[in-house]
Amino acid sequence: MLLSLGRKSRYLRLITLALVLLSVLYLLFSYDRKDKDSVRKAPLVYTEKPKLVQGLGNFEPQETQPREGPGERGEAHHLRQDQSNAADQSEAEYGMNVACSDEISLDRSIVDTRLPECKHWAYPERLPTTSVIIVFHNEGFSVLMRTVHSVLNRSPPQFLQEILLVDDFSDKESLKGKLEDYIGRFDGKVRLIRNNQREGLIRTRSRGAKEAVGEVIVFLDAHCEVNTNWLPPLLAPIALDSTTMTVPIIDGIDHKTFQYRPVYSDSHHYRGIFEWGMLYKENEVPSKELSTREHHSEPYKSPTHAGGLFAINREYFLHLGGYDPGLLVWGGENFELSFKIWQCGGAILWVPCSRVGHVYRSFMPYNFGDLAKKNRGPLITRNYKRVVETWFDESYKAHFYAREPMAEYLDMGDISEQLALKDRLKCKSFEWFMENVAYDVLEKYPVLPVNLKVGELRSVAASKCLDTQGQAPPSLMAVQHCHGFGNNQLMRLNAKGQLGVGERCIEADSQGVKLTFCRLGTADGPWVYDDNSYTLLHRVHRKCMALHPQTMHLSLMPCDINNAYQQWLFKKIKPK
Ligand code: LR7
Ligand code: MN
Numbered sequence: 001m002l003l004s005l006g007r008k009s010r011y012l013r014l015i016t017l018a019l020v021l022l023s024v025l026y027l028l029f030s031y032d033r034k035d036k037d038s039v040r041k042a043p044l045v046y047t048e049k050p051k052l053v054q055g056l057g058n059f060e061p062q063e064t065q066p067r068e069g070p071g072e073r074g075e076a077h078h079l080r081q082d083q084s085n086a087a088d089q090s091e092a093e094y095g096m097n098v099a100c101s102d103e104i105s106l107d108r109s110i111v112d113t114r115l116p117e118c119k120h121w122a123y124p125e126r127l128p129t130t131s132v133i134i135v136f137h138n139e140g141f142s143v144l145m146r147t148v149h150s151v152l153n154r155s156p157p158q159f160l161q162e163i164l165l166v167d168d169f170s171d172k173e174s175l176k177g178k179l180e181d182y183i184g185r186f187d188g189k190v191r192l193i194r195n196n197q198r199e200g201l202i203r204t205r206s207r208g209a210k211e212a213v214g215e216v217i218v219f220l221d222a223h224c225e226v227n228t229n230w231l232p233p234l235l236a237p238i239a240l241d242s243t244t245m246t247v248p249i250i251d252g253i254d255h256k257t258f259q260y261r262p263v264y265s266d267s268h269h270y271r272g273i274f275e276w277g278m279l280y281k282e283n284e285v286p287s288k289e290l291s292t293r294e295h296h297s298e299p300y301k302s303p304t305h306a307g308g309l310f311a312i313n314r315e316y317f318l319h320l321g322g323y324d325p326g327l328l329v330w331g332g333e334n335f336e337l338s339f340k341i342w343q344c345g346g347a348i349l350w351v352p353c354s355r356v357g358h359v360y361r362s363f364m365p366y367n368f369g370d371l372a373k374k375n376r377g378p379l380i381t382r383n384y385k386r387v388v389e390t391w392f393d394e395s396y397k398a399h400f401y402a403r404e405p406m407a408e409y410l411d412m413g414d415i416s417e418q419l420a421l422k423d424r425l426k427c428k429s430f431e432w433f434m435e436n437v438a439y440d441v442l443e444k445y446p447v448l449p450v451n452l453k454v455g456e457l458r459s460v461a462a463s464k465c466l467d468t469q470g471q472a473p474p475s476l477m478a479v480q481h482c483h484g485f486g487n488n489q490l491m492r493l494n495a496k497g498q499l500g501v502g503e504r505c506i507e508a509d510s511q512g513v514k515l516t517f518c519r520l521g522t523a524d525g526p527w528v529y530d531d532n533s534y535t536l537l538h539r540v541h542r543k544c545m546a547l548h549p550q551t552m553h554l555s556l557m558p559c560d561i562n563n564a565y566q567q568w569l570f571k572k573i574k575p576k
């Protein structure tokens with residue numbers, strides 16, 4: 001009896017122990033599973049009221065009393081009349097009114113431009129740590145620092161590991177000791193490193209990525225203001241899948257008044273595409289893309305991005321080789337990264353609930369240093385050529401060269417490393433990308449017919465050349481001294497009658513010969529060139545392009561093949 005009791009109690013103890021063990025294991029296991037599920041299956045949970053959901057956080061800030069002062073609430077700030085010299089001077093120096101910025105608080109409030117439903121999203125409580133990388137070359141001190149302040153003020157501190165400032169060899173006094181002293185107040189949260197020669201923004205960003213310590217890197221231009229709760233919506237999709245890159249919606253900050261303005265006045269969604277000269281374009285998101293989502297404010301896929309502002313897992317970025325180190329200074333790196341991501345198995349999402357303001361400058365205030373002493377144009381085209389030659393299939397390359405004929409003559413350097421990377425990562429074809437991701441590009445920018453003629457278009461009578469005069473369309477075309485550099489005088493006549501210059505088209509009506517926006521979705525035009533009579537016939541008006549002998553005004557006149565003022569020669573441009 002005693003013995004059996006003792007045995008019983010041993011059994012009981014054993015069973016209890018087993019039960020305790022099992023429940024501990026269960027708890028551990030289910031905790032782990034719940035935690036993972038909360039990230040895997042429900043990274044974003046929409047709640048009727050902004051509130052906490054188990055394992056998820058709603059990072060909306062407390063509403064605060066609006067502050068008063070210049071530029072508060074993102075309003076325009078106007079300098080006094082007697083400050084106009086300072087304003088003009090800083091605009092000439094920086095491409096933006098830094099004198100105006102200097103009077104606005106670095107902590108100013110801005111308008112919340114998000115869709116109202118953005119306040120309702122809850123994100124995983126645990127998100128990757130982040131390094132915000134800001135590269136800069138000769139930026140205005142207050143503009144740069146407002147970028148930093150906005151990040152510190154509007155990011156959950158637990159996710160913001162550091163802000164890494166990378167100076168691309170600036171020579172402005174305000175960006176030396178004063179900058180170092182100033183960031184001292186942030187207790188190491190803001191770090192500064194400097195290039196010891198000018199590298200250009202692309203290589204400078206790659207350096208920042210290598211030096212950063214966060215799991216995710218977020219790039220910002222040095223003249224931005226991040227908006228309310230901008231960071232968690234960028235991090236959540238990356239936490240879910242580290243091969244996803246996320247892009248905020250970019251609002252505008254006026255370069256004269258620093259007014260913060262929402263980029264879209266409607267609530268439609270747009271995404272990044274390109275035309276065949278590799279100019280960046282945006283297009284309304286095809287409905288098929290949106291229909292996979294439940295809420296209007298959810299992220300959606302985009303073929304490409306503008307370049308400056310995005311978040312990506314740091315190791316993934318480095319696994320993709322960062323940016324092609326052969327890309328110089330400015331331009332094309334946005335496409336390189338986009339094509340690389342999509343073709344090599346990743347994805348790009350645009351995130352409506354993340355908004356960041358960016359100052360669009362009136363002009364580019366810096367030169368390209370030693371990397372392009374005279375002329376930036378060819379350097380940017382050269383970058384495009386590297387990207388096209390690396391990522392386009394053979395059949396697509398022709399469209400780029402049709403749109404940008406001078407690219408053929410540019411030395412793009414060695415791309416064998418890039419091709420090897422593409423091979424190593426077993427990346428898909430450009431055709432796959434065009435059919436599955438960028439399927440809206442061809443609707444807007446159809447493939448280009450071959451060029452029948454390329455060169456300057458010279459009047460036989462006046463020996464002057466057709467010239468856009470750097471005007472934006474719609475504007476009248478003119479003739480100017482033939483300079484032989486191409487650019488505003490480089491005309492292309494394609495096999496379907498379109499006369500193009502850069503991304504623009506040449507049309508004519510009763511007022512004269514005009515520079516116009518090419519009709520989206522078309523690549524044809526009205527012009528027929530006759531190799532025997534040298535006339536340029538407008539098929540629709542049944543008249544010929546003519547130059548007025550005295551006024552030099554361009555117009556359509558009844559065709560007269562013997563009139564030298566209606567005779568035009570396409571003269572090839574030699575690369576310089
Ligand atoms: O040599 C340089 N070294 C630098 O460090 C030249 C520039 N920079 C810095 C500069 O100080 C700035 O912080 O690099 C950053 C970007 O240069 P910007 O502001 O002159 O470029 P951008 O705004 O005119 O151009 C857009 O395209 C560039 C192409 O290479 C970059 O990708 C920019 O980041 C990009 N900006 C955006 O995408 C913001 C939205 C604008 C649009 C469309
Ligand atoms: Mn910029």
